[in-house]
Amino acid sequence: MKNIIHKFFISMLFLSVLCPAFSQINYWGDVDKFVEEQTKRSFSLINETLNQNAPALEEPLARKAALMNLDAILHDPRNDNSPALPQFIQTRMALILKELNKPVEEGVKIYKLYNHSFIAQTKSVVVAFDLFRGGKGDNPYILNEQMQKIVDKCDIMFLTHNHSDHCDPVVIEMFLNAGKKVIATTGILANKNYSLQYMRSDNIIKETIDLQKGSKLEVTIFPGHQSNLLNNVYTVKSPEGYNITYVGDQYSNDDFEWIDVAKEHATTDVLLINCWTIDPVRVVKGFDPKLVIPGHENEMNHSIDHREAHWLTYSRFERVNRNKLFMTWGEYYHYKK
Ligand SMILES: [Zn+2]
Ligand SMILES: [Zn+2]
Numbered sequence: 642m643k644n645i646i647h648k649f650f651i652s653m654l655f656l657s658v659l660c661p662a663f664s665q666i667n668y669w670g671d672v673d674k675f676v677e678e679q680t681k682r683s684f685s686l687i688n689e690t691l692n693q694n695a696p697a698l699e700e701p702l703a704r705k706a707a708l709m710n711l712d713a714i715l716h717d718p719r720n721d722n723s724p725a726l727p728q729f730i731q732t733r734m735a736l737i738l739k740e741l742n743k744p745v746e747e748g749v750k751i752y753k754l755y756n757h758s759f760i761a762q763t764k765s766v767v768v769a770f771d772l773f774r775g776g777k778g779d780n781p782y783i784l785n786e787q788m789q790k791i792v793d794k795c796d797i798m799f800l801t802h803n804h805s806d807h808c809d810p811v812v813i814e815m816f817l818n819a820g821k822k823v824i825a826t827t828g829i830l831a832n833k834n835y836s837l838q839y840m841r842s843d844n845i846i847k848e849t850i851d852l853q854k855g856s857k858l859e860v861t862i863f864p865g866h867q868s869n870l871l872n873n874v875y876t877v878k879s880p881e882g883y884n885i886t887y888v889g890d891q892y893s894n895d896d897f898e899w900i901d902v903a904k905e906h907a908t909t910d911v912l913l914i915n916c917w918t919i920d921p922v923r924v925v926k927g928f929d930p931k932l933v934i935p936g937h938e939n940e941m942n943h944s945i946d947h948r949e950a951h952w953l954t955y956s957r958f959e960r961v962n963r964n965k966l967f968m969t970w971g972e973y974y975h976y977k978k
Contacts, residue, residue, distance in 0.1 A: 673719075680720050684729040687711055692736075696968045708951035708969055715939045716948060726941070730755055730775065730782040733971020734791070740973055741767070741794040748977035749883040751911055753968040755782060756806055757937040759887060759913050760795060763879040765856050769798040769816075770875070770887040770913065771807040775941065781811075782941075789815055796852045800825040800837070801865075801889025802872035806940055813837070820853060824860070826873040841873060845899060845906050856880050861907035863900075866893040876907035883976075886928055887913045890937070894919060897927070904929035911976055916954040917947075925961050932964045932976055939969075 668675035690707040697704075714720055737752050737760075745764050752760040755775040761768045772795075774781035774788050781788075792815040800808050800823060808829055816823050817836060825837040840848055843864050850858045863874035867890040876886040886909040891900075897920075903909075904927065912930035914921065915937040925933055935958060938949045951967060958965055966974050 676719050677723055677725065680714055680723050681725040683710055683714055684725050688729065688732060691969065691972065696966050696972050696974045698964055698966060700967065704967075705955075708967065711969060712939070712950035712952055715941065716945045716950060718945060721941060727776065727780075727782045730970055731784065731787060733969075734783050734787055736971045737973070738787070738790055738794075741791065745975075747881075748975055749879065749881075749885065749911065750973050750975050751885070751913070751934060752973040753934070753936060753970060754791075755970050756940045757890070757915060759934075759936060760791075761877070761879070761883070761885045761911075762794075763881045763883055765880045766797075766852065766858065767795045768858070768877055768879070768885070769795040771801055771889060772798060772812045773806055773809045774812065775806075777942065785811060788812060792816060792819070792821075795821070796854065796856075797822045797824065797850065797858070799823075799860075799873075799875045799877065799887065800829050801874070801887070802826055802867055802870050803829045803831075804867070804870070804890065806942060807889060822850065822852070824850065824875075826871045828871060841871060863896075863903060863906075865889065865891045865896055868892060876909060878907075883978075884908045884910045885913065886911070886930065888915060888918065888924070890915050891918050891924070897923060900924055900927040903927040910978070916949055916957060921958055922960050922962075925963055930963065931978075932966060933958070933961055934966045934968060934974070936968075 687707045687710055690703050694701045694704040745762050750762045756773050758772045759770045774783040776782040798816050813823055813835060823837050825839055827839045827841040840862055846862045848860045850860055859878040861876040865872040865874040872889045872891055874888045874891055876884055878884050909928045909930040911932045912928050913934050913936055914924060916935040918924055935954045938951050938954055940948060
């Protein structure tokens with residue numbers, strides 16, 4: 642018996658020397674390494690699945706499975722500091738950058754970046770909303786170099802409210818240093834000496850904003866709130882006549898007073914809405930958009946109960962009787978009238 646065991650170990654040793662991969666077949670005794678490897682492989686498969694199944698009104702089951710797999714990874718705190726996470730996000734952002742570099746001949750391309758960041762691109766303008774690098778402090782998910790390239794493609798940024806997952810000082814400085822306008826709600830980063838253009842009123846206001854390259858945007862600003870915090874809701878009309886409404890972190894029962902009649906003040910083609918807003922059915926009815934795209938899933942700086950998941954978005958928007966599109970980081974949809 643002793644001889645058999647001895648032979649077994651000798652042959653195992655041979656195998657591991659001859660075939661280096663053999664020693665990696667199991668992760669016994671190394672839970673962290675196992676989880677990291679599984680996470681890495683899941684991200685890779687999700688990436689591939691999303692690339693083969695672009696956002697569509699008729700959503701393939703494979704997409705849904707990929708988004709829910711993403712939820713599972715991102716709601717497991719063991720993965721919060723996984724190096725595979727920023728790598729995945731950077732891979733997805735590279736896709737955005739590649740697309741942003743292509744000219745848009747008609748319609749509007751809506752890009753979803755990390756968290757609740759969106760970009761709308763038409764033939765003549767590129768408009769950004771609440772761009773955020775994610776991560777913490779000096780360790781952002783989207784590296785400055787990559788974000789700078791994204792900002793280089795944008796003409797203007799709109800900021801909704803004074804929360805750190807929406808107002809990223811580094812990104813704001815990239816816009817301002819390039820002489821590009823940043824439109825903000827009163828109070829945003831008031832302690833910094835930024836030349837933001839504050840636009841806010843208790844009433845619904847209309848503004849025309851001149852862009853560096855000569856084109857103009859018509860903007861309707863609604864007096865929204867996230868609980869007690871001021872949260873501008875913007876409807877931006879591109880020179881081509883595409884109306885994009887971005888609600889930031891809208892969350893207030895009192896605001897239904899104007900939300901219920903929002904469509905009388907501005908037309909909305911595409912509504913970009915936080916997935917956890919109060920009563921999405923009512924908000925959608927108020928703005929009366931042609932297309933609804935939820936956002937703000939999987940903000941990693943929130944605890945997992947308020948990190949929000951795609952599966953929750955599906956159920957929250959089940960009763961929204963409009964064209965809906967479910968997207969994740971690094972995806973876009975080309976909307977045409
Ligand atoms: Zn937020
Ligand atoms: Zn917020």
